[in-house]
Amino acid sequence: MGDRRFFKLPLPMCHRAICHSPSPECPPMGMETLKIDDFQLHASTIKRYGLGAHRGRLNIQAGLYEDDLYDGGWCAGREDPLQWLEVDARRLTKFTGVVSQGRSSLWSSDWVTSYKVMVSNDSHTWVTLRNGSHDLIFTGNREKEIPVRNVFPTPMVGRYLRINPRSWYGGGTICMRAEILGCPMPDPNNYYHRRNEVTTTDNLDFRHHSYKDMRQLMKVVNDMCPNITRIYNIGKSHNGLKLYAIEISDNPGEHEVGEPEFRYLAGSHGNEALGRELLLLLMQFMCLEYRSGNPRIRHLVDQTRIHLLPSVNPDGYEKAFQAGSELCGWSLGRWSQDGMDIHHNFPDLNSILWEAEVKKWIPRKMHNHHVAIPGWYQAKNATVAVETRALVAWMEKLPFVLGGNLQGGELVVTFPYDRTRTQGAVRETSPTPDDHVFRWLAFSYASTHRLMADASRRVCHTEDFAKEDGTINGASWHTAAGSMNDFSYLHTNCLELSMYVGCDKFPHESELPEEWENNRESLLVFMEQVHRGLKGVVKDLRGQGIANAVISVEGIGHDIRTATDGDYWRLLNPGEYQVTARADGYSLTRKMCEVGYEMGATRCDFTLGRTNLSRIKEIMEKFNKQPIRLPVRPLRARRGRQRRWW
Numbered sequence: 001m002g003d004r005r006f007f008k009l010p011l012p013m014c015h016r017a018i019c020h021s022p023s024p025e026c027p028p029m030g031m032e033t034l035k036i037d038d039f040q041l042h043a044s045t046i047k048r049y050g051l052g053a054h055r056g057r058l059n060i061q062a063g064l065y066e067d068d069l070y071d072g073g074w075c076a077g078r079e080d081p082l083q084w085l086e087v088d089a090r091r092l093t094k095f096t097g098v099v100s101q102g103r104s105s106l107w108s109s110d111w112v113t114s115y116k117v118m119v120s121n122d123s124h125t126w127v128t129l130r131n132g133s134h135d136l137i138f139t140g141n142r143e144k145e146i147p148v149r150n151v152f153p154t155p156m157v158g159r160y161l162r163i164n165p166r167s168w169y170g171g172g173t174i175c176m177r178a179e180i181l182g183c184p185m186p187d188p189n190n191y192y193h194r195r196n197e198v199t200t201t202d203n204l205d206f207r208h209h210s211y212k213d214m215r216q217l218m219k220v221v222n223d224m225c226p227n228i229t230r231i232y233n234i235g236k237s238h239n240g241l242k243l244y245a246i247e248i249s250d251n252p253g254e255h256e257v258g259e260p261e262f263r264y265l266a267g268s269h270g271n272e273a274l275g276r277e278l279l280l281l282l283m284q285f286m287c288l289e290y291r292s293g294n295p296r297i298r299h300l301v302d303q304t305r306i307h308l309l310p311s312v313n314p315d316g317y318e319k320a321f322q323a324g325s326e327l328c329g330w331s332l333g334r335w336s337q338d339g340m341d342i343h344h345n346f347p348d349l350n351s352i353l354w355e356a357e358v359k360k361w362i363p364r365k366m367h368n369h370h371v372a373i374p375g376w377y378q379a380k381n382a383t384v385a386v387e388t389r390a391l392v393a394w395m396e397k398l399p400f401v402l403g404g405n406l407q408g409g410e411l412v413v414t415f416p417y418d419r420t421r422t423q424g425a426v427r428e429t430s431p432t433p434d435d436h437v438f439r440w441l442a443f444s445y446a447s448t449h450r451l452m453a454d455a456s457r458r459v460c461h462t463e464d465f466a467k468e469d470g471t472i473n474g475a476s477w478h479t480a481a482g483s484m485n486d487f488s489y490l491h492t493n494c495l496e497l498s499m500y501v502g503c504d505k506f507p508h509e510s511e512l513p514e515e516w517e518n519n520r521e522s523l524l525v526f527m528e529q530v531h532r533g534l535k536g537v538v539k540d541l542r543g544q545g546i547a548n549a550v551i552s553v554e555g556i557g558h559d560i561r562t563a564t565d566g567d568y569w570r571l572l573n574p575g576e577y578q579v580t581a582r583a584d585g586y587s588l589t590r591k592m593c594e595v596g597y598e599m600g601a602t603r604c605d606f607t608l609g610r611t612n613l614s615r616i617k618e619i620m621e622k623f624n625k626q627p628i629r630l631p632v633r634p635l636r637a638r639r640g641r642q643r644r645w646w
Contacts (some may be wrong), residue, residue, distance in 0.1 A: 045077030072104025102144025110172035235390025270316020275406025418474030446470030585614035
């Protein structure tokens, strides 16, 4: 079946805080990743249900409007040194440390400044960690967002662990979020086998990669599969790091007529490391599976030009990477070096299009697609990140058909529009003309993810997206102008969606095999959707492809355009469509095209003839002659008679 070589790179020497550095510490037990169930968390008292023990998870986020269900941490019902937050590991565990945060809130400032730790085997008899003859008091937080890790001088073995706050911020109350570091003790009879535990059989490099490691890994993939891969860069970051992408195709470096182009990108928010690692795992997996003769992967690679850009914001990622998976918090490294949110740093084309629709300029004065970038955005002094400019150039250069950007901190797939039409509305459904297609594309990813569409799964933070099958219109969640998804839809042919691939933005590397299993099938299925709908070539009577021809589908107020060679791809759900092809200087042509339910785009070609006027102009230009201007012979009626002017 071919070579299935194991991907492994030497571990670098790195900062002690980095999650993959050699250390006797145990990994996180799963407060943040939800491996610890709600029923395993208890507290002495609670302020209200929304501030119960089940909310005391590291990095859990409160909603914009705090309520009784989804607040940002555990808060005790009383202010005294007898309060505690308890975790039941459900088996004997070697506890090695605690990571703590204050309460997530826009309106309150609450955090614990010191605490004790107690361990028990039966939840009745407790042993306090001690420093010689005195109880050990750990230093807590100085503010509410930056995590603080305390490693125990000596590991403690038990089933239960309690955090006992001893002091707290004077302007607030006893509130905290936490993660417990612990290793399960040996279980030879597998008595405590975790429910639904997931393991992987893929021999891949499951660890977090620095920028240098990422570049080296991509080189290893290229060396193993030189016939189907090509490494290139689309530009540089603010700090001068190259934005590397890898192309996977049977003819890398070449656009083949009739073959669609697909892209995945990740890391526009530098601290959302899971998407970055999933793309690095995906390129390894596709290389190995292609070499081993996997027919599904071979068909996908042979019929698609795939581009993977794992790190859009390497500057931000390096900050989060240096802090480590448990200590980078919710936002360290999110923005570019110059403070831009790259994902929402694109021009707001929605407002331009919607204003034109109100003024009834479409289609007379303006097209319903390929909306032009305003001049102010292209100015050198515009507040546009260099990474965003590189993305715009990349998106304009290649005829992408479908794309996905991987993000973190939630489990949901969002689709355009991301901005609400009603000015001032915080959230409202804002569908595109291709809403049905977008909903299918989103569902194709969410429904094949192991957890995303599971109605019984726990909410990551405040939104129960599983009720909507793990998908949502972006503006229905929260409005955002200038998103990558809206820009891609309105300025190019590419339908772009956002995949929020895990509750934990930067999971510990021990979680990566399971996260890969959660997302692997979804990543493949979504790529395969690029072959759904119509495809074809628009040619002239001599058989030459016509670039920039407009493809319109009756009933859908959004057109696309042909690529340089005249080929096009129009993503559509199954059905029968009346399609029109037109181009400047050519007569338009219409035909009925049917999209079936089976995978594979339906071929729908067009041949356009030149209009008489364009043919006359072409002849005149060819023979360098000017058109003969015939004299105008107006008729003037006077006294019931016509007067001649010659």
